Amino acid sequence: MPRPWKRLAGTSGPDKKGLSGKRTKTENSNELSALVENSNAQTTSDSKNHGQNLSNYWLMKTEPESRLEKGVDVKFSIEDLKAEPEQTACWDGVRNYQARNFLRAMKLEDEAFFYHSNCKEPGIAGLVKIVKEAYPDHTQFEKNSPHYDPSSKKDNPKWFMVDVQLVRKLKRFISLAELKTYHQAHKTSDGPLKNMALFTRQRLSIQSLTQEEFDFILHLEEKEAN
DNA sequence: GCCAACGTTGGC
DNA sequence: GCCAACGTTGGC
Numbered sequence: 001m002p003r004p005w006k007r008l009a010g011t012s013g014p015d016k017k018g019l020s021g022k023r024t025k026t027e028n029s030n031e032l033s034a035l036v037e038n039s040n041a042q043t044t045s046d047s048k049n050h051g052q053n054l055s056n057y058w059l060m061k062t063e064p065e066s067r068l069e070k071g072v073d074v075k076f077s078i079e080d081l082k083a084e085p086e087q088t089a090c091w092d093g094v095r096n097y098q099a100r101n102f103l104r105a106m107k108l109e110d111e112a113f114f115y116h117s118n119c120k121e122p123g124i125a126g127l128v129k130i131v132k133e134a135y136p137d138h139t140q141f142e143k144n145s146p147h148y149d150p151s152s153k154k155d156n157p158k159w160f161m162v163d164v165q166l167v168r169k170l171k172r173f174i175s176l177a178e179l180k181t182y183h184q185a186h187k188t189s190d191g192p193l194k195n196m197a198l199f200t201r202q203r204l205s206i207q208s209l210t211q212e213e214f215d216f217i218l219h220l221e222e223k224e225a226n
Numbered sequence: 227g228c229c230a231a232c233g234t235t236g237g238c
Numbered sequence: 239g240c241c242a243a244c245g246t247t248g249g250c
Contacts, residue, residue: 118236203235
């Protein structure tokens with residue numbers, strides 16, 4: 001899959017409109033995954049939201065260090081997001097169906113962890129929220145974009161993006177190494193991170209989290225780093 | 227529709 | 239920079 005990064009919001013004026021997410025407190029992520037996972041559905045199956053207002057939780061990977069792809073720097077760190085107008089950016093460049101389907105399942109105000117990948121210190125740097133639901137990713141039509149997709153047609157776009165806004169940086173950086181320690185421990189203790197997608201769906205750039213996973217990770221910022 | 231070859235992701 | 243994991247492609 002393509003990279004997760006995104007790039008500026010400038011090109012796409014974020015707007016807001018709204019709705020709320022859903023999520024039942026049971027296995028959400030699993031059921032959500034089941035709904036969303038492999039379908040290539042094109043139409044925006046308008047949200048399967050039974051009128052609940054439960055939120056979904058996500059993890060979105062981005063590369064905080066410079067790397068050129070087709071001559072274009074794909075770097076996008078939490079500091080880059082912070083520097084954007086309204087601290088908002090569009091999340092372009094996702095070129096994997098499963099990740100795309102998650103993007104399309106995101107609802108306004110859903111929260112996501114902002115994850116730094118492919119870098120010196122991988123891990124969760126901050127919290128963002130969805131401020132614009134899925135709409136076509138314009139970079140798929142741009143020949144000079146590293147994410148140009150000649151097979152995608154304007155009247156039937158393949159790839160989508162959302163806009164995210166910084167909520168805040170976490171009080172401390174939560175490294176992949178730390179999360180992995182918990183993941184390993186939880187596999188035997190039946191703890192909240194035992195099935196975390198970061199470890200079980202290694203290469204997925206957009207992942208969904210259960211409420212338990214989200215809450216557990218968020219509470220880690222209050223503790224000392226291991 | 228199988229599956230080998232190939233390309234990408236991303237930690238280390 | 240290496241390379242394991244795993245998604246995608248395309249021949250058959």
